[in-house]
Amino acid sequence: MCRKMAAGLGKRPMLLVVPVVLVLLLPDGTVPVVQAQQSSDRTGAIIFPDELSTRYEQERETLAKEKRESSRRRTDEASDELDEDDVRYDYDNGSEEFYGLPIDYARQLSELNSTSDILNLLDPDSIDQRIFMDGGEYSGRDIGVNPVPAACEPDSQLVSLRPENLTSSRYYYYPSCTRVKRCSGCCNTNQLVCEPVANRTILYKVNILEYRSGKRDKFSHFDLVPVEEHVRCKCQCRVKEWHCTERQVYNPNNCRCECTNKEDRNRCLQERQLKQWNPNTCTCDCLPRNEECTSGSHYDRSACKCLPQKPWPGRSRNQSLEERRKLIVKPSPVLPDPY
Known part of the structure; x- marks a missing residue:
């Protein structure tokens, strides 16, 4: 039995497995880029530079659109919950500006030394850390140069050495200007400004x-010529206590003047179709007018709308035309006195 099986096996043809190597010929000057970090749907694929750039542009536009829509939804949901502590009206630009960044957090950001330092403050699930790495899928021309944060610190600035009231052209100062250390830098919010906390006179x-x-x-x-030089700088409140009016109290934690007449504000909010609350002056102002008043009416600033003109004093509204004609007196000539 065993001999028959052995004889049968000996008559079957043998299969020879030969590995096939695929050689890809590329044109001159074309260099394939094999990425160490591949996408999940194309594991092991070869990604070319042009394809990589196209993919990144498409993904960047999609992500940017999703972030804009998400930010718009969050703004709409939170617009009904904002109070005067979160919204300040900018009368110079005619728009509302949302101050959602806490002052302490803005000061913490001003102490960072590089863009990569902010990664420790971000939600790791909110970003793809590959865009912050050197090399990888998002490298080369798709990523620009990382800017160095301009921290709040003394920096060289030009200072004039000539007096402002110098009028004679016969005498001149040399040198006419020099560089001294002055505070400059970003504070990450409009509520803070880089100011000196220590200085000296040279x-x-x-x-x-x-x-x-x-x-x-x-x-x-x-x-x-005495010139002031800044030694130490710090991000401090732009609005000072002396900016507050008699209707306001200073809040150093939020760097702003807050209104004390809360009841006036509540009454103003009840008429929001016609009026708006101004936290800078703590007054209730009329909304911008969209149309002019018609004839026979005038604009009342206390009511913030057009009201009928009041009748003249001494004249009844229902006074008939005949009664008014009785008041008309015809002039009569007066002869001069001969004497």
Whole structure:
């Protein structure tokens, strides 16, 4: 039995497995880019530069659209819940500006040294960290140069050494300007501004020279020019306590003046179709007018709408035309006195 099976196996044809290697010929100058981080739907695929750029542009536009729609939905949902502590009306630009960034958090952001430092403050599920890495799928020309944050610190700035009231063109200062350290930088919110917390005064010895046409200039004297230099800087409130009016109280934690007449604000909000609350002046102002009043009416600023004109004093509204004609007196000539 075993011999028959062995004989049968010996008569079957043998299958030879030969590995086939596929060689891909590319045109001159084309370099395939094999990424270490591949997408889940194309594991092991070869991604070319042009294809990578197209994919990234499509994904970036889609993500940007989703973020705009999500932000718009959140704004609509929260618009009914905002109070005067969250919304401030900008009368110069005619728009409402939302101050949702806490002051302490804005100061924390101003102390960061690089863009990558902010990753520790973000939700890890909200971003794809590959866009912050050197190399990988989102590299090359698709990512620009990372800006260095302009922290609030002393930096060199030009300062004039000439007095503003200098009128004579015969004498001039040399040098006429120099560079000193002055506070500058970003504070990540309009409520904060980079200001000095420590400074010093430097006395610069400036040459006062006399200009002489056709001759060499003549030295006149030295002038000591005091210039203030900033030593330490800090993001501080732009609105100070002295900005507040008698109707306001200063809130240093939120860097703003808050109204104390809450009852006036509540009454104003009940007439929001005609009026709006102004937190800068703590007054109830009329909304911008869309149309002019018709004849026989006038615009009442206390009611914020057009009201009928009041009748003249001494005249009844129901007074008939005949009764008014009785008041008309015809003039009669007066002869001059002969004497």
